Amino acid sequence: MHGKFIFIILKNKWSIWNTLGMTGGWSRERKKHSRLEFVLDDGSIFFNDQRNFGTVKFVNDGKLLVDKLRSLGPDMLSGEVPDGDFVNIMRKYQRKTLPEVLMNQKAVAGVGNYIKAEALYLAKLSPHRTVESLSDEEIVNLKQSIQKVMKESFATGGATIRTYSDFNGEIGKYGSRFIVYNQSKDPAGNQVVKEKTKDNRTTHWVPTVQK
Structure with missing residues (x-):
């Protein structure tokens, strides 16, 4: 995670990019506004978004992730900002x-x-x-x-x-x-x-x- 940008690195250069928008979030349970389900070995997780301002992208180029992270400003939560x-x-x-x-x-x-x-x-x-x-x-x-x-x-x-x-x-x-x-x-x-x-x-x- 970097600022508001959430990313999950998968195998073979794939990654998942996620922004929550105003009402996005993840849960273990299906909800009224669940938009996406990930089926895992130990169950499912759901991306929920009432107003549909959030985004989920699947990207298969590792360089694009590097470029995306470089385009962002410093993560103010990390504390490592001189x-x-x-x-x-x-x-x-x-x-x-x-x-x-x-x-x-x-x-x-x-x-x-x-x-x-x-x-x-x-x-x-x-x-x-x-x-x-x-x-x-x-x-x-x-x-x-x-x-x-x-x-x-x-x-x-x-x-x-x-x-x-x-x-x-x-x-x-x-x-x-x-x-x-x-x-x-x-x-x-x-x-x-x-x-x-x-x-x-x-x-x-x-x-x-x-x-």
Whole structure:
């Protein structure tokens, strides 16, 4: 797995590529929205996707997998992203707004909509800021905020938004820790604004905190 890109390496250069989209997931049991069944020696596993935004591809060229992985930005959950490297990556998108860059998997792999919102709040950065308006120190602080949110989310099984559950059917518990995402106020009582930003997604943020 690299960011949001899941891959399974098979024999004879075959691989399976998978993205979950907004409602995709895997389970041991067949569900209402099961789209694909893999029959294994010890039973079946199912790919489920209510809104059909997820993808599953079968690829028989090992080089294509290498090229795909090289096309993605650093996996922010791995923790192996030096500050200088992250600054250099962000600087390639100087005129882009922060949501545009963070949601671009070729720039930064693994950031989704709630992670974007929570990380920008922790870093005290407005979603309307462009990369060129940030100091290197602010970019490093943003990186640390992203990794903090992602690691805490991973440790608690992710966040269940609508339909998400893990392979064993357990719902994610990180949603109970949301500071701004899907909230009306932050912990200090400041109003949370919900608006569509330039990444074409809804961003939750606090103008009195994020500058």
